[in-house]
Amino acid sequence: GAGVSQSPSNKVTEKGKDVELRCDPISGHTALYWYRQRLGQGLEFLIYFQGNSAPDKSGLPSDRFSAERTGESVSTLTIQRTQQEDSAVYLCASSSRSGGIYYEQYFGPGTRLTVT
Amino acid sequence: ELKVEQNPLFLSMQEGKNYTIYCNYSTTSDRLYWYRQDPGKSLESLFVLLSNGAVKQEGRLMASLDTKARLSTLHITAAVHDLSATYFCAVDETSGSRLTFGEGTQLTVNP
Numbered sequence: 001g002a003g004v005s006q007s008p009s010n011k012v013t014e015k016g017k018d019v020e021l022r023c024d025p026i027s028g029h030t031a032l033y034w035y036r037q038r039l040g041q042g043l044e045f046l047i048y049f050q051g052n053s054a055p056d057k058s059g060l061p062s063d064r065f066s067a068e069r070t071g072e073s074v075s076t077l078t079i080q081r082t083q084q085e086d087s088a089v090y091l092c093a094s095s096s097r098s099g100g101i102y103y104e105q106y107f108g109p110g111t112r113l114t115v116t
Numbered sequence: 117e118l119k120v121e122q123n124p125l126f127l128s129m130q131e132g133k134n135y136t137i138y139c140n141y142s143t144t145s146d147r148l149y150w151y152r153q154d155p156g157k158s159l160e161s162l163f164v165l166l167s168n169g170a171v172k173q174e175g176r177l178m179a180s181l182d183t184k185a186r187l188s189t190l191h192i193t194a195a196v197h198d199l200s201a202t203y204f205c206a207v208d209e210t211s212g213s214r215l216t217f218g219e220g221t222q223l224t225v226n227p
Contacts, residue, residue: 033214042204042217043159059214091158104149105215107159 002026004108006092012114013082021077021111025094032075033093033105034067043091049075051097082115089113118143120207122218130226132194137221139188139205148188149206149215150179159204163190195225 005024013019025032034046045059049069060066064083069075079086089112093105119142129135139148147166151159163172165181165188172179176199178191188205202222206215 035215035217042219043206043215045214045216048214056214104161104164106161107151109158 004092004094004106006090006108006111008111009109010112010114012116015084015115016081018078018080019082019113021079021090021113023075023077023092023094023108025073025075025092026096026106028072029094029096029106030072031095031097031105032069033095034075034077035091035093037089037091037110039088046077046090079113082113084115087113087115118145118207118209118216120205120216120218122203122205122221124221125219126222126224128224128226129192129195131196134194135192137190137192137203137205137223139190139218141186141188141205141207141216143186143209145183145186145207145209147208148181149208150188150190151204151206153202153204153220155201162203192223195223197225197227199223200225 035043163179168183
């Protein structure tokens with residue numbers, strides 16, 4: 001079946017502009033995660049949605065970052081007034097749940113954001 | 117705060133050789149994941165280790181988990197060039213929550 005998809009695949013924006021990144025999780029996956037990967041580094045957690053519960057926003061680096069998810073479908077990560085340090089690959093992942101157990105996270109291809 | 121450390125961070129090895137990548141983590145967890153990332157690509161799930169003593173093998177890669185030592189290993193047997201990639205371990209403290217990733221081990225297998 002279809003995997004996690006993200007759009008756009010690449011985004012170049014000028015400093016100070018707002019950007020929106022989109023994630024379509026695997027159908028039926030109740031949990032959705034956003035991570036950021038700076039060049040040559042590991043992944044940093046940003047935000048996590050679990051069904052209809054309040055999202056865990058504890059990884060968002062500043063109030064310029066926000067994310068929304070509609071039910072158990074698509075999610076949008078918004079970065080306002082972009083800065084050069086926001087340049088990174090933004091990865092989305094989703095996972096399913098059965099009997100209270102969450103399964104592994106499947107990652108999308110990522111959106112490469114470049115702020116000039 | 118959960119910390120995950122991998123070593124080595126860079127590994128250059130010859131084809132046919134064996135080597136082990138280590139992943140240490142700082143708090144109690146019994147769920148550990150190994151991912152592979154090729155340059156410019158996303159992460160591919162390799163192994164999910166869910167209990168102390170878990171061992172999983174796929175081809176030339178074998179992963180194990182010791183929750184008491186808070187240590188996982190990824191062992192490479194008779195390396196081939198196709199294994200060249202960056203390997204990440206990741207831990208979640210609570211089932212289904214965020215993953216905390218190690219810095220990654222960049223593996224290069226030379227002919």
